[in-house]
Amino acid sequence: MFEQTFLMxxxxxxxxxxxxDILSRIEQKELDIxxxxxxxxxxxxxEIHYEEHRGKEFYEDLIxxxxxxxxxxxxxEGEDAVKIIRNLAGKTxxxxxxxxxxxxxxxFDITKNIVHTSDSRISAQREISNFFKKTEILNNIK
Ligand SMILES: Nc1nc2c(ncn2[C@@H]2O[C@H](COP(=O)(O)OP(=O)(O)OP(=O)(O)O)[C@@H](O)[C@H]2O)c(=O)[nH]1
Ligand SMILES: [Mg+2]
Structure with a gap:
């Protein structure tokens, strides 16, 4: 499915x-920045971004x-972008x-694990709107 995802x-x-190196790994996939x-x-x-983890024992360290x-x-953006980028990041x-x-x-460390990636299309849309204004996102780049 054609979709967007967010990587941080x-x-x-x-x-x-x-x-x-991270950008070059991303660019090896058929996805558009x-x-x-x-x-x-x-x-x-x-706190908005990590809302789902509020109250967990690792929450404060994460923030x-x-x-x-x-x-x-x-x-x-691209076909199956969420899954492709999750796989590129690796296990939590x-x-x-x-x-x-x-x-x-x-x-080496579960807190310091280099990247964040959206876990679904819905999370991706929520995270994108938390971090970007509409005017900062390209449209119709093809
Ligand atoms: N110390 C500790 N940190 C955790 C644990 N589970 C998750 N985290 C941290 O919280 C972040 C968010 O957790 P999740 O959303 O469940 O994991 P994820 O989707 O693979 O990672 P993100 O892409 O960073 O969201 C992780 O990247 C970890 O840094 C845990 O059991 N212990
Ligand atoms: Mg997550």
Whole structure:
């Protein structure tokens, strides 16, 4: 299905200087980048983004980490974009993530796991509207 998804390079990915490698992995797939920006997430936005995890024991660490430095937000579009990008990221826990995935290759810690990726089309639309204004997203790029 033709759809959009949201990928965010978390503060550890930016600090490790692997933005270029992550972008090149994305570009190897038949997906289009229709928006991309670097920004610092506020605590308020972090709480909106991680609403589903509020109250869990790892919640506070998750929020503190995501606001600890700049991130890169990227909107991708194409056939089965959500699944393709989830597979590119690898399993949530880097110890279980396979080599060849972003987390499998670069992450060691479940909090510092390099990227966020939307888990469904619905989450993608919610996350995109949390992080981007409509005017920041390209239309009809084909
Ligand atoms: N310490 C800890 N952190 C967790 C745990 N489960 C999830 N997290 C963190 O919370 C983030 C969001 O969790 P999920 O949405 O369930 O996982 P995910 O969809 O693979 O990861 P994201 O793409 O970052 O949303 C993860 O990326 C982890 O950093 C856990 O059991 N322990
Ligand atoms: Mg998630």
């Amino acid at each position: 390079i978390k503060p550890d990915g930016v600090k490790k200087k692997i933005i270029g 229709i928006a991309m920006k670097m920004f610092q997430i506020t605590r308020e936005l972090a 503190k980490f995501i606001i600890s430095g700049p991130v890169i937000g990227i909107i991708l 826990n880097p110890k279980e993530a396979e080599y060849g995935t972003i987390r499998g290759d670069y992450a």
